[in-house]
Amino acid sequence: MLLAIDIGNTNIVFGCVNDNDEVVLFERISTNHSATAAEYASLMRSILLMNDFEPGDITAAIMSSVVPSVTNTVKLAVKKLFRVDVMVVGPGVKTGLNILIDNPAQLGSDQAVDAVAAINQYPVPLIIIDMGTATTVSVVDKNKNYRGGLIMTGMAVAADALVARTAQLPKINFEAPENIIGTNTVDCLKSGILYSNASALDGIIGRIEEELGCKCTAVATGGLSELVVPLCRRMIIHDGDLLIKGLAIIYKKNRKV
16 A cells, blocks of 8 residues: 655645555644654554554555655654655656746645646646645646646635734634624634635636636645635635645656566
8 A cells, every 4th residue: 555645834644545546544634843753653653543554554655745854754754664665756756747837846746746636637727726834726738738827825824924913813713604794703704714715716717717718627625625615606626635646646657666
């Protein structure tokens, strides 16, 4: 069974993919910059056990990361626990993605992995939205070229900044209120944060389609996407497993037979 890991600024996603290319495990933990390899290994072992798997079930591993300071720690944890080498998405790893941006080396590994998965599963052209610490929007044209995209402030980051810089606004849970017009401070915040993000995605999709001159398939992933996508007026496919699927595809392209 393949262990797929994506290290983000806020969360680390762990997934397992079986021999039939099915995602059979998906869990998310907080990214801890001060955790040791032993602590991460303990967490991974606990995740497997609570999902009725054993460490011995893992026979291979692949990882993408946008947090260099945590990459080697998690890599060492995998080596200690599973006794397997970790394939890390980066220079020298084949993705099959034709990247047309000014400096392909600047493309985040998570965006590349998302694009690989989306191209293999959904019709092009594609707009791929990943809602994490930052909200990234990637564009793949009708010829399956990665054209570029946008980077927006993530929903949680924006909410935290708003609360931190105001005297009377409370921290809130992300959930849609019953009505868009709030009648108390908490509902006003919930409505403003969630619907502003939904409206932003609707508008960006429209502007990208105008620039490309064609309709696109829109796909969203990331921890906050399941909250925002239902509030959008545009048709957006929610795929929470997109990163794990992409990592599995990349592993197959690069594994030594």
